[in-house]
Amino acid sequence: MDGFSDLAFFAMLSKEGSMRGAAQQLGVTGPAVSKRLAGLEARLGARLMQRTTRRMSLTPEGERYLVEGGRLLTELGALERAIGGVAAVPQGLIRVNASFGFGRKHIAPALGVFARRFPEVEVQLHLSDRPANLIEDNFDVVIRLGDMPDSRWTARVLARNRRVLCASPLYLKEAGEPSTPQELARHACLFIREGDEAFGTWHLRSGSQAETVKVRGPLSANDGESASAWAMAGHGILMRSEWEVGARIREGLLKVVLPEWRLPPADVYVQFHGGAHLPAKTKALVDHLVEVFAPQRPPGRADATW
Numbered sequence: 061m062d063g064f065s066d067l068a069f070f071a072m073l074s075k076e077g078s079m080r081g082a083a084q085q086l087g088v089t090g091p092a093v094s095k096r097l098a099g100l101e102a103r104l105g106a107r108l109m110q111r112t113t114r115r116m117s118l119t120p121e122g123e124r125y126l127v128e129g130g131r132l133l134t135e136l137g138a139l140e141r142a143i144g145g146v147a148a149v150p151q152g153l154i155r156v157n158a159s160f161g162f163g164r165k166h167i168a169p170a171l172g173v174f175a176r177r178f179p180e181v182e183v184q185l186h187l188s189d190r191p192a193n194l195i196e197d198n199f200d201v202v203i204r205l206g207d208m209p210d211s212r213w214t215a216r217v218l219a220r221n222r223r224v225l226c227a228s229p230l231y232l233k234e235a236g237e238p239s240t241p242q243e244l245a246r247h248a249c250l251f252i253r254e255g256d257e258a259f260g261t262w263h264l265r266s267g268s269q270a271e272t273v274k275v276r277g278p279l280s281a282n283d284g285e286s287a288s289a290w291a292m293a294g295h296g297i298l299m300r301s302e303w304e305v306g307a308r309i310r311e312g313l314l315k316v317v318l319p320e321w322r323l324p325p326a327d328v329y330v331q332f333h334g335g336a337h338l339p340a341k342t343k344a345l346v347d348h349l350v351e352v353f354a355p356q357r358p359p360g361r362a363d364a365t366w
Contacts (some may be wrong), residue, residue, distance in 0.1 A: 214334025
């Protein structure tokens with residue numbers, strides 16, 4: 061086996077997380093996968109994975125091989141596309157990452173429509189509680205909310221999206237409605253733990269005035285739907301994206317708190333491997349998502365490279 065073939069094999073094995081999963085992907089037996097890994101380690105003279113009967117984990121050498129090797133695979137793919145050209149018809153496998161809540165509600169339906177438009181493209185959607193890394197996690201497209209994407213990659217704005225503070229009318233009737241950001245400190249507040257994002261400190265702005273408030277509360281979750289359910293049940297004040305609570309606000313199940321104050325935005329981006337030779341499947345998917353979200357995007361340029 062050549063070096064690039066071994067790199068691709070190791071990246072796939074790391075993603076699957078088991079000999080059995082890798083064997084199913086390759087259409088071979090588990091012992092064949094184990095034998096190939098052993099041969100690769102023998103050729104490199106280093107142990108890449110610790111194996112037990114229940115799990116596998118990367119050694120430091122394995123982590124370096126995966127990360128730096130992934131970059132080489134990406135560069136090789138770009139080189140081959142530059143020389144041989146990119147297929148005019150979108151086809152092949154494309155892997156997409158998105159957050160649980162937004163991915164389930166908005167990205168999954170959009171991908172269903174995309175699959176009908178481009179039947180030769182196989183789409184794999186992976187939902188997680190934090191954005192994936194394009195290279196290390198081997199994704200073609202990542203959907204991000206909030207911060208601008210990593211400066212190494214190309215990104216397009218899908219939709220502008222602001223966060224709001226909201227609570228149920230029942231909670232506000234019983235606890236009183238705050239009239240200033242400082243009053244939030246005496247209220248029960250609900251939190252969503254998203255990736256490495258700090259929680260418990262809320263930043264608000266009104267015109268030139270900015271306030272930072274340390275808040276606390278009885279409940280937190282890494283799932284936005286759970287936190288929204290708590291808010292509607294009257295457990296406290298929640299900071300949530302308009303995309304997720306807009307309908308409930310219009311229905312009267314939730315009420316916006318401190319509407320004259322603004323929170324950091326949670327704009328929606330699609331992040332991908334850019335360059336002059338973008339694969340047809342990736343270009344088709346990005347263009348499709350931009351089209352789907354166009355009604356929620358203000359006039360102006362939709363694409364930006366950060």
